[in-house]
Amino acid sequence: MTRPLRIAVIGSGPSGMYAADALASQADLEVSVDVIDRLPVPFGLVRYGVAPDHHSIRSVRDTLDRVLDKPGVRFVGNVEVGEDVSLAELHEYFDAVILTYGASRDRRLEIEGEDLDGSVAATDFVAWYCGHPDADRATFERLIPTGTAVAVIGVGNVAIDVTRVLAKTVGELDDTDMPQYVLDTLGGSHITDIHLLGRRGPAQATFTTKELRELGELLDADVIVDPADLAFDAASDEVIRTDKAVARNVEVIKEWATRVPAGKNRRVHVHFLARPVELRGDDRVREVIVERTALDGSGGVTGTGELTSIAADLVVRSVGYRGTGLDDVPFDAKRGVIPNSEGRVERDGQPVPGEYVAGWxxxxxxxxxxxxxxxxxxxxxxxxxxxxxxxxxxASAGTVEDFDALLAERGITIVTTAGWRAIDGAERALGASAGRDRTTIHDRQSLIEASMA
Ligand SMILES: Cc1cc2nc3c(=O)[nH]c(=O)nc-3n(C[C@H](O)[C@H](O)[C@H](O)COP(=O)(O)OP(=O)(O)OC[C@H]3O[C@@H](n4cnc5c(N)ncnc54)[C@H](O)[C@@H]3O)c2cc1C
Incomplete structure (x- = not known):
């Protein structure tokens, strides 16, 4: 073959960018890698998931961005595989395809009332505050200014991000790249109480300590833990003894339980052994019915039948993410992943030639x-x-020109690396006009227009 090896990477999140980087770093192989994304901008959840107030983690973008400078690598944004081009077609244009399209749908709680107005998935809330082009602005701009109490269900880092963003003052968020309408909406919030609900005990929560600590250091929010929630069984003691991160988390939570609230305007109530069993409301969610649980000695919990009600007119469900299938691609619906062996996509236990998978x-x-x-x-x-x-x-049509001609024929406006750089410049300029490093441009059309400037 006289032309470079042509590879399509589907999804420009970290796994796609790292795959492109690894391919472009081969000294003795000439590669041409198109990193295709359905969005006009790269970096997946690093742009649209990682909390905007976590500046150092967000700066991973700069590392990923440098991959786009490598010879042979280019960004091809605004192209949705499965919609604009099928996987079968990609095989005509690329010698191999690496699927890195992530797993960013929400998992459901499967409890009554889950679909009441005011009950939202963390995926949607995060997408909104990060300025994702598909975010449902109207819903959050209606729910946040009219709510006073929030229940965040789940005890992972995403639940903490959501809680922190809702608990911070707008001044604490002003140096982020959140779109101005997000800052304005959060600035108009009358939320006073945020309940973080976990069904297991403090030793079973999957927070990282740094993120957890931040909740106790907010300018205008007290953190409150009921000492009765500090339950530990033999399994908890064992994990505290063997896992330093868990031990540190438990220390932080125990210290919170000793605090006397300072009378700040907001309160973050961290609940353990609290399993939501129903959401109740009228035209909108009004309360979360919670069953008290008890540790079962082996890392799990059992219900006690004791029910309480927590007032909440906004419920954010943060119980995990899941992957979805793509046309023509084998999919394990139970696990939400593409079956593979060492990254080779498998159909009926056999590798599909030229098809690979990485990341979430x-x-x-x-x-x-x-x-x-x-x-x-x-x-x-x-x-x-x-x-x-x-x-x-x-591939029978294995050049950049062949693929671009196909997309042009279909009337698809692609955003290449140069287009992304133009968007990047426009976002920095928009940010500078408000004294920030960057402000996210959120809507698809404006992003595409900025890419052409
Ligand atoms: C809210 C949240 C906060 C997080 N915070 C942190 C953190 O602070 N620190 C940390 O280390 N990790 C964090 N993570 C985890 C981290 O973001 C993931 O590990 C990582 O993004 C997974 O990378 P990925 O490339 O597999 O998927 P993604 O980042 O989801 O990238 C997938 C890409 O594929 C694109 N795509 C999807 N479908 C198609 C299609 N059909 N055609 C073309 N393109 C498509 C998407 O637009 C997206 O750009 C966080 C995750 C979430 C959800």
């Missing part, structure tokens, strides 16, 4: 951003081994 859609929504690097590198190693063994298919 490969292993499920677990780990930190860096976990995707190791994961993507392993997948690329499988791809390169297949290439060396001569088992990769050869």
């Amino acid at each position: 859609i490969k292993r499920g929504p677990t780990g930190i951003i860096g976990t995707n690097k190791k994961d993507a590198n392993a997948t690329v190693a499988s791809l390169l081994a297949d290439q060396a063994a001569g088992t990769l298919p050869v």
